[in-house]
Amino acid sequence: MHPLLVKGESRGGDLHDLTLQLTRYFRQLDRYYVANGLVEIVVGEHEGVGYYIVKEPELTPDEAKLYRELLEELRYRAKPDRLLLLDPMKYLEEKLREVVGELEIASRVYSSRSKLLYYLKRDLLAFGPLEPLIEDPEIEDISIEGINKPARVFHRRFSAYDWLYTNIVFREEEELNNYLIKLAHMGGKHVSVAYPIAEVMLPGKHRATITFAREVTPHGPSLTIRKFREKPLTICHLVSFNTISSLMAAYWWLLLENKAFLMIIGPMASGKTTLLNSLAMLLKPTWKVVSIEDVAELNLLHLGWKPLVSRHTYLIGENLTEINLFDLVKLSFRERADFIIVGEVRGEEAYALFQAAASGHGCACTFHSSNFESMVERLTSPPLNVGAGYIDLISNVVVVKRIAKSKRHAIRRVTEVDEVKSYDQYVKLFTWNPTEDNFTPDDPYELMDKSLELRRIMESTGISEDELLAELLERKNFIDSLVKNGVLDFEDVYSHLRSFYYRRTSAHER
Ligand SMILES: Nc1ncnc2c1ncn2[C@@H]1O[C@H](COP(=O)(O)OP(=O)(O)O)[C@@H](O)[C@H]1O
Ligand SMILES: [Mg+2]
Incomplete structure (x- = not known):
């Protein structure tokens, strides 16, 4: 799974390093919030290259531990349920309440509730590490061109910089492959070494083009998401x-x-x-x-x-x-x-x-x-x-x-x-x-x-x-x-x- 953002823990060269490298000369162009104010977005420029820095809510080491426990519990408990189909978020909230009650951690979890729910939704229901990019209505396209390459985005207001570099990087080939299999499944398709290309309609009508492993893409698995614009220009x-x-x-x-x-x-x-x-x-x-x-x-x-x-x-x-x-x-x-x-x-x-x-x-x-x-x-x-x-x-x-x-x-x-x-x-x-x-x-x-x-x-x-x-x-x-x-x-x-x-x-x- 893509690492969580935990205070004091290094994410091995992505967000923290990139932000550190950039702080001195980084010119901030905009700063705003997505995902109900939980995720901060900073858009900036450095030597003519545009950056799109995603800052997801930080979990304390305690919260991260709790989150992992919750995830395990939920995985174990999730059973076919009408509510899961009708209103998955509500289902998650209910399960969260149940699990929290049983694990006697209610007091600990209370203040972290919205953060935990954010991550649960992100990893169980939504688009995982790319969720903030999907949530941001100003992002038009998302591109991952291989392993160890920052995901890049096309931003409606900053198109003059072409593709902006984000701080989201898949470092492990297996991790990215698994992620792509999951995306393909979300759109009712399948990718594998035998069938390494898929065009998928994701929930929310976003369109993904997936290449699996290194069958046709020597730089590793790749992904392009063309986001659906809910409200076209008139x-x-x-x-x-x-x-x-x-x-x-x-x-x-x-x-x-x-x-x-x-x-x-x-x-x-x-x-x-x-x-x-x-x-x-x-x-x-x-x-x-x-x-x-x-x-x-x-x-x-x-x-x-x-x-x-x-x-x-x-x-x-x-x-x-x-x-x-x-x-x-x-x-x-x-x-x-x-x-x-x-x-x-x-x-x-x-x-x-x-x-x-x-x-x-x-x-x-x-x-x-x-x-x-x-x-x-x-x-x-x-x-x-x-x-x-x-x-x-x-x-x-x-x-x-x-x-x-x-x-x-x-x-x-x-x-x-x-x-x-x-x-x-x-x-x-x-x-x-x-x-x-x-x-x-x-x-x-x-x-x-x-x-x-x-x-x-x-x-x-x-x-x-x-x-x-x-x-x-x-x-x-x-x-x-x-x-x-x-x-x-x-x-x-x-x-x-x-x-x-x-x-x-x-x-x-x-
Ligand atoms: N008149 C306009 N003013 C501002 N942005 C626009 C305008 N027309 C298109 N865009 C934006 O430019 C991008 C490309 O537009 P699109 O219509 O898909 O181009 P094309 O079909 O020529 O490839 C889209 O993100 C769209 O929202
Ligand atoms: Mg066109």
Whole structure:
């Protein structure tokens, strides 16, 4: 088991040594608490490298002894029990009370209760030594690259330092292997020398990629956890960060409602998936929305949302068929979906998605590419093989970029929105002006004049220019007022959107 943090005992070179080494030149950037205030987090920098120091509650030697006794007792006592399934924390608390009573240590344990419970939960129910990282909502990814290498984390606010080094180190290969077996089991999978790779969905929807022993990773067992963000950023966040303008958002909203085909492109980690998710939130609440992903990242609250996630098999002789994105896009054809979202297009599923768009589905996806030309180039070459004649099915190409303002500060901007005429012709509709950090056009009238897609909507629905302009303005004002009133949060924005749609349906019925 990973060592406890006990006062006066050295942990053999991890927390104490690292902290000691760092104290002199360490520049503290932030300090806060997670896990109900029990774990202190210190983020700092030393010679350009970022550190994330976890300080779990310290146990006195007495408490540590007691903890080990408790753990033994609980292991011995834990029996299948309804409460264990329904509310494991409550079960632990009850067992703790029982054991404490019997061992006649009630007075000793009282003051240490919360600390002991923390460790019991950590080691019996949760993620063991990585628990603080899972508990910290600002940590996005966790990586362990082998034995004797500090676990590293990606911190939402300190991404300018890339991966931060933590003071959590697995020193023994066996310990890490056992830990990974436990994680795999938590996700209902198994890893072993025979099957050394696993992709696992952990409790809390966190996604883990595990490699076991040294079968494929010469540096030793490894682990990557991509944490699930419970509350994704909303369109209002993105407007408030100036990643997009409210006019853009209103424009996309109209396009989506008219079953357009949006391609969001940009380099890795530029914010494509985030923008896609926030736009998907605008889709009509009554629609059936099918999303298709290799890794489950999208998060919507639509009742009619049906996420499909591909299934990979790595194992020779494994008794499962591989289900890839292409299979799922084909499946979605028979879903009578109003809107199909593909998280990230990378292979032959591109072709299927274009067919979905051709058959009248609304579609949106992200794609790794830096501009219109390179996107078309990749789409029309093997292995994607989308015919050049299909490219004009795309209504909008949205280019997202992460722009480093300084060494320590980056912003994300939609730098361009293109309307597509053909595979080699497009109109730059919106552009971002780096000097003023604003977007053109910012005038709805100018947008109406310039946009081919809005004209197409008028033609296909028969609504007049004035009506469409009124729609555009209403939606822009709606978003502006949410942002102005600080309504940014996932659930709040959803609830306002629902009333937006409700008001319109009831007005329509009158
Ligand atoms: N507009 C934004 N402002 C701030 N952070 C963002 C923004 N868009 C995305 N992020 C963050 O950047 C990281 C990468 O975003 P993601 O959407 O997954 O990128 P991509 O899909 O392009 O790889 C995530 O942690 C996300 O929370
Ligand atoms: Mg993505």
